Amino acid sequence: MSSVTTTRPESPARRSAAESNGSAAAESDRRVGIAAHQAFWLLRIAFTVAPILFGLDKFFNWSVDWPDYLAGWINDIVPGSGQDFMYFVGGVEIFAGFLVLFAPRIGAFVVAAWLGGIVVNLLTYDPPTYYDIALRDFGLMLGALTLGRLALAVVPARKSGALPERPW
Numbered sequence: 001m002s003s004v005t006t007t008r009p010e011s012p013a014r015r016s017a018a019e020s021n022g023s024a025a026a027e028s029d030r031r032v033g034i035a036a037h038q039a040f041w042l043l044r045i046a047f048t049v050a051p052i053l054f055g056l057d058k059f060f061n062w063s064v065d066w067p068d069y070l071a072g073w074i075n076d077i078v079p080g081s082g083q084d085f086m087y088f089v090g091g092v093e094i095f096a097g098f099l100v101l102f103a104p105r106i107g108a109f110v111v112a113a114w115l116g117g118i119v120v121n122l123l124t125y126d127p128p129t130y131y132d133i134a135l136r137d138f139g140l141m142l143g144a145l146t147l148g149r150l151a152l153a154v155v156p157a158r159k160s161g162a163l164p165e166r167p168w
Helices: 017-060 072-077 082-102 104-123 131-160
Strands: none
Touching: 017 082, 017 104, 017 131, 072 082, 082 104, 104 131
């Protein structure tokens, strides 16, 4: 008695569990990669535009009188007036925004450190008057750290071709 073996393609329902889990995992990884890439760009745009705009505002005091937010101990150790120091602060913020634009793996951590300094300033200036603003800036610092972590993964993946240049 001869046995005849036929080769026919398996239906998707008959695939082994390992194969279906593997393809599901690959699809899940792809979706996570796309989401991370989009989050990277959203944060990169925000942490480019916001520091540049707020840096410019330090020169003109459009939104608030910025020297009013400077802790006395900082004002005592910096040369010149509080407004003179705000000109320096504005320059650093503008520089940090452009650094995020052109070198996000460095710029994100510079912005996070800068925001950490702002939090310290606000926590030590007439406690607890500015605790709410310090909490907001702490959240922004966490966002900048998140951008930095994403940049460490997304930028090399884009350069290697694993991710497209733009997520849209």
